[in-house]
Amino acid sequence: xxxEFKIIANLLPLQSRVLDVGCxxxxxxxxxxxxxxxxxxxxELEEDKVKECISKGLSxxxxxxxxxxxxxxxxxxxxxxxxxxxxxxxQPENVLAQLLRIGDKVIISIPNFGYWQIRASxxxxxxxxxxxxxxxxxxxxxNLHMCSIKDFYHFCERKKIKINKVIGINGEKTSSIYRxxxxxxNLLSEVGIFLIS
Amino acid sequence: MxxxxxxxKKIIVTNPLKLDCGQTIKDFPIAYETYGELxxxxxxxxxxxxxxxxxxxxxxxxPITNKGGWWTTAVGPGKAIDTDKYFIICANVLGGCMGSxxxxxxxxxxxxxxxxxxxxxxxxxxxxxxxxxxxxxxxxKLLSVLGGSMGGMQVLQFCALxxxxxxxxxxxxxxxxxxxxxxxxxELARQAIMSDPLWNKGNYYQDKKVPKNGLAVARMAAxxxxxxxxxxxxxxxxKLQEKxxxxxxxxxxxxIESYLRHQGKVFVERFDANSYLYISRxxxxxxxxxxxxxxxxxxxxxxxTKFLIISFSSDWLYPTKNSKEIVxxxxxxxxxxAFAEIKTDKGHDSFLVDEPEFLKTIKGFLDSNFEIFKNEK
Numbered sequence: 001x002x003x004e005f006k007i008i009a010n011l012l013p014l015q016s017r018v019l020d021v022g023c024x025x026x027x028x029x030x031x032x033x034x035x036x037x038x039x040x041x042x043x044e045l046e047e048d049k050v051k052e053c054i055s056k057g058l059s060x061x062x063x064x065x066x067x068x069x070x071x072x073x074x075x076x077x078x079x080x081x082x083x084x085x086x087x088x089x090x091q092p093e094n095v096l097a098q099l100l101r102i103g104d105k106v107i108i109s110i111p112n113f114g115y116w117q118i119r120a121s122x123x124x125x126x127x128x129x130x131x132x133x134x135x136x137x138x139x140x141x142x143n144l145h146m147c148s149i150k151d152f153y154h155f156c157e158r159k160k161i162k163i164n165k166v167i168g169i170n171g172e173k174t175s176s177i178y179r180x181x182x183x184x185x186n187l188l189s190e191v192g193i194f195l196i197s
Numbered sequence: 198m199x200x201x202x203x204x205x206k207k208i209i210v211t212n213p214l215k216l217d218c219g220q221t222i223k224d225f226p227i228a229y230e231t232y233g234e235l236x237x238x239x240x241x242x243x244x245x246x247x248x249x250x251x252x253x254x255x256x257x258x259x260p261i262t263n264k265g266g267w268w269t270t271a272v273g274p275g276k277a278i279d280t281d282k283y284f285i286i287c288a289n290v291l292g293g294c295m296g297s298x299x300x301x302x303x304x305x306x307x308x309x310x311x312x313x314x315x316x317x318x319x320x321x322x323x324x325x326x327x328x329x330x331x332x333x334x335x336x337x338k339l340l341s342v343l344g345g346s347m348g349g350m351q352v353l354q355f356c357a358l359x360x361x362x363x364x365x366x367x368x369x370x371x372x373x374x375x376x377x378x379x380x381x382x383x384e385l386a387r388q389a390i391m392s393d394p395l396w397n398k399g400n401y402y403q404d405k406k407v408p409k410n411g412l413a414v415a416r417m418a419a420x421x422x423x424x425x426x427x428x429x430x431x432x433x434x435x436k437l438q439e440k441x442x443x444x445x446x447x448x449x450x451x452x453i454e455s456y457l458r459h460q461g462k463v464f465v466e467r468f469d470a471n472s473y474l475y476i477s478r479x480x481x482x483x484x485x486x487x488x489x490x491x492x493x494x495x496x497x498x499x500x501x502t503k504f505l506i507i508s509f510s511s512d513w514l515y516p517t518k519n520s521k522e523i524v525x526x527x528x529x530x531x532x533x534x535a536f537a538e539i540k541t542d543k544g545h546d547s548f549l550v551d552e553p554e555f556l557k558t559i560k561g562f563l564d565s566n567f568e569i570f571k572n573e574k
Contacts, residue, residue, distance in 0.1 A: 059503065062536055073531070
């Protein structure tokens with residue numbers, strides 16, 4: 001399991017109720033059920049991945065999180081997870097509002113557009129960056145709304161969303177992010193994980 | 198009905214059953230069939246509910262028609278619903294004509310077949326009647342209940358009535374509430390039957406002149422709704438039936454005409470016209486949300502059942518929209534639900550034909566849930 005999932009799993013208490021939005025092939029959900037006895041559900045857009053999840057016995061529904069989160073009641077879950085997909089929605093702000101409505105807490109990870117390699121790619125080569133966490137080229141990227149850790153941090157503050165915890169990931173290394181080291185971590189982290197409520 | 202049905206498995210339900218229509222029935226037969234073996238812990242049992250024109254003969258050969266069971270694509274040794282591993286139960290619905298209590302049975306009060314004197318039944322009545330089989334087989338909790346179309350309605354009804362009697366549930370290509378179009382199509386079929394002079398207000402059993410034509414037309418109309426536009430076009434297109442050009446008559450020039458006529462013809466050999474009226478009526482009355490004050494989501498409140506909802510992209514009779522309504526209600530009640538729409542051109546009938554993606558999904562769901570259920574006990 002990738003480092004990001006391990007960090008997310010560590011944030012979750014035993015036996016909590018969790019929804020993984022855009023759960024892919026269900027790797028994270030499966031681990032959460034097995035290792036932490038978590039009541040984990042998922043929603044996924046791609047039919048093949050949904051069928052793969054169902055075949056593993058996971059409770060995953062096929063659906064578009066952009067429009068279909070409204071079916072869940074308020075605070076239906078203790079935690080809602082959104083891993084590296086916020087930037088792919090047409091209206092990330094609305095999706096985020098839904099996540100905060102249906103989950104007591106929300107864990108969001110974002111590929112950090114403020115990472116130094118990305119900045120360097122544009123600065124030195126004048127080309128749209130292609131990296132490990134952002135492997136697409138400009139013409140086929142599903143990412144419509146890229147942001148940096150700093151952007152999202154400021155966004156939460158402006159929207160009065162409580163930031164409980166921020167963790168930066170660089171390869172296998174992880175570090176806590178606070179207001180005080182935000183500039184530096186925004187430069188050095190490939191991915192940022194936010195626990196918000 | 199030219200078949201002898203004396204030698205099939207049945208139980209006599211002795212407990213009085215108060216039907217939704219107000220009448221009470223008792224000491225009536227429910228016919229059923231089983232496949233595979235019930236294990237010692239009795240945790241490998243699966244109850245399958247059949248659709249409108251189905252019967253209890255799911256797999257293997259149907260001893261009455263001498264043809265294959267209606268779901269041999271999915272059920273059998275080594276198949277998606279594996280009879281080497283699971284114990285499969287399927288009963289003929291109340292109102293049916295394969296040995297369960299239905300309108301062609303003799304009313305002991307006057308020694309006449311019931312005909313239209315048979316009480317109007319509902320999906321709920323059917324499910325409650327079938328539950329007696331679990332009691333008979335001493336199974337306290339099933340691994341799964343599943344069924345397509347009307348079978349799916351029974352699945353939902355079963356879960357609403359007996360939340361603790363199954364670990365998982367798979368309603369396929371179904372709905373929680375029969376809509377106007379679905380009722381309309383059933384009404385078309387019923388009118389076809391009732392317009393046949395031989396139907397004779399349901400009294401046709403004595404002189405063996407059954408309303409074959411009316412029932413065949415009903416079947417033809419229904420059969421069209423089971424297939425998709427694309428499926429029909431690919432299979433038949435404008436192909437002619439064993440001829441080079443039009444004959445300028447009303448005989449079956451086109452293959453599709455010939456196909457539908459054949460479907461109608463074979464159907465009347467095995468199905469009772471009055472049963473068709475009664476069962477289709479039960480479907481029309483089905484509206485699960487009506488049974489609960491706060492709507493459909495209340496039906497599944499505090500359930501631990503694991504649901505898998507499946508729809509097919511080209512099914513216009515019970516479209517994905519109907520399945521999504523079930524998913525939404527389940528999610529609203531916090532139930533445990535998985536949902537997939539299978540992309541296929543095979544229409545409503547997709548669940549009956551060999552549709553690998555569908556069968557693979559069912560198999561994975563059942564097998565993985567069996568592992569969980571096994572260890573739970």
